[in-house]
Amino acid sequence: MEQANPLHPDGESKGGVLAHLERLETQMSKSRKQSEEPQSVQAQEGALGTKIHKLRHLRDELRAAVQHRQASVKASTANVEPNLAVEMNEQEVLEEKLENVKAVLQAYRFTGLSGKLTSRGVCVCINTAFEGNLLDSYFVDLVIQKPLRIHHHSVPVFIPLEEIAAKYLQTNIQHFLFSLCEYLNAYSGRKYQADRLQSDFAALLTGPLQRNPLCNLLSFTYKLDPGSQSFPFCARLLYKDLTATLPTDVTVTYQGVEALSTSWEEQRASHETLFCMKPLHQVFASFARKGEKLDMSLVS
């Protein structure tokens, strides 16, 4: 405590004394406060301390709760996630399978015999081929009833469909289909040979190719060497077996007036054999190659 200055006069100390008393008062109140603060501070400290404790406790509880939840969620998702993943995969797998099956069904045509179910039965598709070349397709729409019948078809009118149906359709449908396939494939093959002859070897033909709808009678005149003066050979190919692509009867004749020399006669006979054994266009391909060889020999 500050000591009052005794040297100050009263008047001055009035101001001085009252002021001094004021000062003393304020000092006292300050010191009181100061003495109070540590108490409140302590109290406050204590309060805060407990609050901190409480909050820490709460925090720990919450942390524990969160961890617990996370653990349980993980545990449950560990069970759930594989299922969801499987579902997604299953759907994709099914779609892939569907696309696969569709592609396989489309590719079935390469087997030559395929079909699709219809509301009344089945529509069979026969894809013909010859020497690895895919040729025309033909359809037969069957109604599955008793008796089995053909609803409509795209088989050419000169193929004996009614005959084959009369023989096999009711008793053995497999035989019916295979027999029809035989006829159609053979027809396609013969047609292919005739078309190839007309288009690729026109240079060796000396007249138009005579053919009929079934391509089972072919008649033409040809020369091995188009430039030569010799008379052409005349060939007549008969295909009596409608399920075959090679002729059953071949006659090669010479149109000239004079008799053939032995070499020409040998050639004529060999041609007859060739036409019986190999497809028409292949025989002509070998003629063309021989012609090239001859040319080469002339050059050298």
Place this chain on the structure above:
Amino acid sequence: MDETVAEFIKRTILKIPMNELITILKAWDFLSENQLQTINFRQRKESVVQHLVWLCEEKQASVNDAALLDIIYTQFHQHQKIWDVFQMSKEPGEDVDLFDMKQFKNSFKKILQRALKNVTVSFRETEENAVWIRIAWGTQYTKPNQYKPTYVVYYSQTPYAFTSSRLRRNAPLLGQALTVASKHHQIVKMDLRSRYLDSLKAIVFKQYNQIFESHNSTTPLQERNLGLDVNMDSRIIHENIVEKERVQQITQETFGDYPQPQLEFAQYKLETKFKSDLNGSILAEREEPLRCLIKFSSPHLLEALKSLAPAGIADAPLSPLLTCIPNKRMNYFKIRDK
């Protein structure tokens, strides 16, 4: 060149409409390009015809050349004739048909010439394996009449031939010539007749439905069009939509989704007893059958029949007598009581 041939060529060319003239002359291939170019086709038709006949005389056209021109004209104007259908048959167990066109033509011509002496027979092959035959008939003593020929369209390696114009006198001879030349045994006239050769062919060869389901078709089967306006306000509901759908389905099953072959008429000769619900009707209870001829005519009969039920004019399903026409390959029916 014979006067009659010149006259025949002139009359044939006169029949040809101007807008088809050049095409037909080119198909005939008797006059060369150069010769055709000398003609002014913008003149009056009579002058063009005169010029053409003169060119033909120069080139000495024969009656066969003229007949060929007539065939080509008829091929362009098939619908002007009514075509009958004949079906031939073989004995069972016959050899495979090795059809030779040359042999057929020779054989056909020989049979007619042996029988009649005076007959003009001409052939023209087409790309669909068919041969058009033109026959101008004469007798032992008269020259062939070039103005009333018969046409036959024969599809080789099939039993079917189509003929124009009703023959009386020469029908059996024609039948015999066709049968023998094509190596068949019998010939029978089918109950099918029309102006539209293509439709007859489609019906006889059963080629009128060429719609097939397959896994490879790129165009999906078309959604059935109910015939109702799709753009119609959705607030409008058809009261009888169930019935409409039923009719549509039956029509689709009977007639299919393909274009119908074209026929102009169907004729039903009834020889049946009259059936009536009313008692005491004059026509009922007669022992004799009622003879009656019913003829349906239309520019396109089958399409008209197809539209009957959807239009509400007839009940669906239609009578099988009407719907069996393409399937049975008949449009002339004789109906008797069983």
